[in-house]
Amino acid sequence: MGRIRSAALLGLLPAVLVLTGCIADPGPEPTLAQNSSQAPESTSPGVPSTSAPLETTQSSNKAPVYWIGRSNNNVFLYREFRDVPEQENPVTRALRAMMSDKPLDPDFFTPWQNPKKLATSISGKNVITVDVSEDAFNSNLDADMAGRAIQQLVYTATAAGASAGLIDSGQQIQVMVLVDGHTDYLAFNHVRLGTLMSRSPGMVAPVWIIDPQEDVEVADGSVKITGRNTVPGGKLRWRILREEGNGEKAPFLTGETTAAAEAAQSGVFTLALTLTPGDYELRVAQADPSGSDQELNVDTRSFSVR
Structure with missing residues (x-):
């Protein structure tokens, strides 16, 4: 287990507040690649067309974690608050729980795998950078589920940052995902990473x-x-x-x-x-x-x- 070198992240985002990226154990359209993680259009009653409101600051140490779950014939994101170890920063530990723990609700699941390396940082421009090792993507997904998995990460990272009071919830929050310190990775063989992403409309459960x-x-x-x-x-x-x-x-x-x-x-x-x-x-x-x-x-x- 090593630590992502802070110099790599500092070089990518100026004025970055590095949040001890540890290696251990909820606006505008998102700027996703063409293999977008947006939900397909649906005419079903009550299917959401907007993202969930961003989480508010809370005093609890529980981490907000989003999971994937099925409802009727659709697939959506659902949130649980989880007890997590406190030796990592709030964003890192929420993402680690998302990638390594099982949901409390048996109706939910996660396609992510427990990574060897995981680090996060936040810039003064409300950008969360996630640097994760390639082994986190060791699941065979179709394009639709791959898009939802990436949005699961975006929702969890932004929720954890907002819940811990680390980001300005009055502004748009964006997420940059690096894989082993690099951009342009094809996540789950479907979603091209390397551009800033925000919460995609239509992902949360009705x-x-x-x-x-x-x-x-x-x-x-x-x-x-x-x-x-x-x-x-x-x-x-x-x-x-x-x-x-x-x-x-x-x-x-x-x-x-x-x-x-x-x-x-x-x-x-x-x-x-x-x-x-x-x-x-x-x-x-x-x-x-x-x-x-x-x-x-x-x-x-x-x-x-x-």
Whole structure:
């Protein structure tokens, strides 16, 4: 395990704040190469057309990590907050978790491999530079999934920088990816790296349960549920299933809610429920405008009340 030489990064970006790139263990259209990582156009109700709001500064040491997950017939990015070692800077440790850990939610996955080398730096112009070794790309992906994997990195890096207060969230945040210190690498044999990239519209999940996270235990019966819908003011249907003694899940509670429409809380939804001890599954979906009972862009979460 070595350290990426800071001189290489300093030569690339003047006035760079180097963030101890360690080698161990959420605007404008992005400037991607022609093998773009943009999501394909879709006419499905509620499919997002914009990127998720950038994360805000938080006091928690948990790292925001984006994963890839399926919803109906589409593939989107979902975020988890993860406990990570503190010996690396916030951006590096979030990316390392993305490349080496497994998601808490079994519905999510990552195509990245744990790299031998990983370093990050941030310039005064809100540019995050990621320098990673070639072994991180040792997965066989098609062009569409390769594009999503690169956006997974962009979202995670920008989320970690914003969450830690290291970048100005009022400006556009861009990411430069180097591979072993060099530009022009063909990532996953499909996406040409070497240009500045920003969050691509249409990548985040239409419905996204933020809290509770997968398999958490709630100490008492008061359960606060928060999430995000990409349709501000959109109607959502939710269901709570309870696990029975035979392992089957039976309907327990159902309801509807509306995502916030105001700019400050755009798309956010909250629920406050009182549940008796047991194991539960939460399902949240966009309401079908046609009035059918079909679950559109459903997200699920398992949790326990003790």
